[in-house]
């Protein structure tokens with residue numbers, strides 16, 4: 273299993289203001305599986321995603337990611353998981369002053385001992401794979417919303433992560449661009465056997481999933 277969460281509880285606040293959000297969450301996801309998570313607004317989807325991605329500390333239950341226990345883990349353990357994870361957010365979070373190619377290359381500067389030429393080649397290859405081979409040197413503002421989100425997909429994939437965590441990646445896109453973007457993501461993830469956990473309200477993309485789950489009342493329920 274790539275992701276194994278057992279009996280995870282998580283609350284915000286303390287004392288009288290404690291707000292329990294996750295109430296005994298269980299979810300297991302296999303290598304190469306694409307799981308979509310839906311659920312009402314405020315049900316804790318983003319909170320769960322950030323715990324699984326080593327971006328938020330859980331102190332209760334068990335969160336095994338790639339065999340690494342993240343509950344009460346050290347910062348170093350969380351960094352190890354982050355290095356093997358690609359993140360895609362609702363807002364693409366691209367740097368405005370950098371080209372598509374430079375935005376994707378940046379991820380590799382932080383993670384690998386590659387030469388600049390190697391970084392560029394890898395980034396070019398992945399941008400071409402997402403259909404942006406002719407937009408390498410465009411700034412984000414010169415790209416459409418769908419193209420920007422494809423740059424962020426390329427950025428998430430370029431480091432060859434074992435896991436992709438995506439939070440509402442199609443929320444700012446029209447139907448066709450949203451579907452195209454996640455279809456490309458699925459295709460590239462399947463080629464490299466990458467596991468995807470994707471949070472969405474967008475029922476139009478449920479068909480890309482191997483499995484759909486719902487987070488409701490603080491627990492995960494199977495949908496199909």
Ligand SMILES: Nc1ncnc2c1ncn2[C@@H]1O[C@H](COP(=O)(O)OP(=O)(O)OP(=O)(O)O)[C@@H](O)[C@H]1O
Nearest residue numbers: 284285291293311312313314315316317318319320
């Ligand atoms: N940093 C925080 N401090 C306090 N409460 C928070 C914090 N982040 C989230 N919450 C609360 O926790 C609950 C779950 O939030 P979360 O963002 O995980 O939900 P979500 O299911 O992703 O919602 P949405 O679908 O609207 O994005 C909400 O009630 C929210 O107000």
